[in-house]
Amino acid sequence: MVLRRPDRRSRPAPIYLHIGGPSTGTTYLQRLMYANRDGLGRTGYLLPAPWRDVVLATHDALSFGRPTGHKNDLTRAAGGRWDRLAEELTAHGGKGTVVSMEFLCWARPAAAERIISSLGDAEVHVVLTVRDTAAVLRSQWQTNCRNGEEVPLRRMLWGLRQIVKEDGEPASRPERMIHRGMGIPTMIDTWVPLVGADRVHVVTVPLRSDDPDLLWKRFAGVVGIKPSRCRERAVQSNASLGLPSSELMRLLNIELGPVRRTDYLRTMKVLLARDILSERADQERKVTLNRPGRNLAARWNDRIRGAISTSGVDLVGSLDDLPVTRAGKDVPAELETPTDEELLFAAAWARKGLVEAIGDLEDRIAKLREDQAYVGSAPAVGPGAEDSDQQDDDDAADDGPDDGPDDDRADDDPDDVGLDPRARLDRQLRDRTPEVGLALTEIAGLVRQAMPLGAELAELRAAGTSPAPSRDH
Known part of the structure; x- marks a missing residue:
């Protein structure tokens, strides 16, 4: 009897969920890939479009497992969008499919489980970009200010302090804001049981590098894209405020x-x-942290390092990109x-x-x-x-x-x-x-x-x- 190999054409291409986190180069990566979407498509990679449908599908997915009363107008309007996106993803049989949407890092366990189950027998990888906490906090605060938030920077630092010294569910709004954007240990704990540690890839954002494309090269290596295939550059970047x-x-x-x-x-x-x-x-003047804020960020970086090391996930980059050294006295003690x-x-x-x-x-x-x-x-x-x-x-x-x-x-x-x-x-x-x-x-x-x-x-x-x-x- 001749053994027949399984027909690979009937299986979906590997799906790479780039779940964020926010302010970790996600916009740079997304715009670079979408500027080269047609070329990537010719080599077998699918990037679902239009972008607004991906955003709405993510809102829909994040509502999985939540009571109806906890769904806002946008979430209700997005109902059913994730399942339609999942059908598109699982229908693709090329080299790979990339969904890059940083809101996915906020998925609670029930929502994450529902997301993975909706992708059937596809080989699903989760990609998490991680950056120095001090840099993320500075970026997130100014982003929050242009998104309608009222929380002062000093309260964001207070929220980080509470997260560093306490375990359990964040109680206050500043704590929730920190936890949603920078709760890397929780994100790892959520996704590893669903896809396995070997399919959770933590890509660190270079702390400093002479190569402006190093983050892209690290990310592309995970997904299997040759970095040089993305030649077109997106001109526009995220608005940044002082x-x-x-x-x-x-x-x-x-x-x-x-x-x-x-x-x-x-x-x-x-x-x-x-x-x-x-x-x-x-x-x-740019948004900066004071000495206590920098030291809190270093302590949280250390917590993230520990979560990465003990979980067995695939580390792409270096833990040195998450500095744990305490700030010196050259950093002002008072918050500017x-x-x-x-x-x-x-x-x-x-x-x-x-x-x-x-x-x-x-x-x-x-x-x-x-x-x-x-x-x-x-x-x-x-x-x-x-x-x-x-x-x-x-x-x-x-x-x-x-x-x-x-x-x-x-x-x-x-x-x-x-x-x-x-x-x-x-x-x-x-x-x-x-x-x-x-x-x-x-x-x-x-x-x-x-x-x-x-x-x-x-x-x-x-x-x-x-x-x-x-x-x-």
Whole structure:
């Protein structure tokens, strides 16, 4: 009897889930791969598209195992997206499939198990990029500020302190923020039992290197891609803010209060943070940690090193990329905060940029109305317009899922408990010149002026891509 080899063509290609974490070069890797998506496809690698569908599918997957009441509007709208993505992944029979979405690192055990089971008999690998905690914390805080958060940097450091010294479920919002983005030991514990230690690959972000592509070479080696095949480079990079602009955004989040998420992303995150304030990043002081913060980061790096070493996962890179040396006395003991002058300079830049942007929005709306023979007031913005505009937002992926109904912002700072937003802002501005508060109020007014204009422009764009209604009715 002749033994027949199993038909490999009937099995899915190996699936590589790049689960993050955030601020570990994920955007760089994603944009590099998608800029070369066609070329990778010709060599047998699938990168699912469009990107927005991958984001929505991830929101759907993260809701697995959660009660219905804990699902937000975005999660409910994304229902069923992961299963459709899983069908696409398991239908591919080439060399490999890469899904790179940093929100996946937040998957709880029930969600992670459901994700793996949805991929059938595919050979699944989990890739986790890991970076020095101090660098991640700095990056995550300024990212949080342009995502609507109100947590001060000092409270983020307090959250890290609590995580370092305590075990168990994070209790406060700062602790949850640290744990979600930097809880590498928990991430390893979640995924190793599902795919095996040999298929969990921890790729360290180089602490320093003369080779700007070293992270890509490490990642590509795991996935099996020849690094040289990705020749096209994505020009755009994530918006980065300096210390004054980050603090300005944080204070504006309190001044504005609750706003519709789509309006926030379009006007605050994209227009103000990415298009206006990021232009002056090289003129501002960078976000830095003080000596206690650096030492906390070193202690957490040591915890991460231990989790990597004892778990038996595949380490690509070096544990030296996660420094554990205590900071010297050359690092200031006090945490740097922006001066009033720095905040006012950032506010003046924001004011100028918003005024120009509002004029530009009005001109573009008028032109679109004329082009479309638009008569009367604009219709209310509907889901179609929101989807269209969201696809134009390159940074949409930074907007992570909410914590859900248990998201209690009062624990951001004990001094804020029981205070309404106005009183909270007044407390945080009490040691600053009154001009800072006046500037915040003025900028918030401009943001509120720009929000409906941005929504109307999105509506008109959506109408322009739809069949024109009959003029006979």
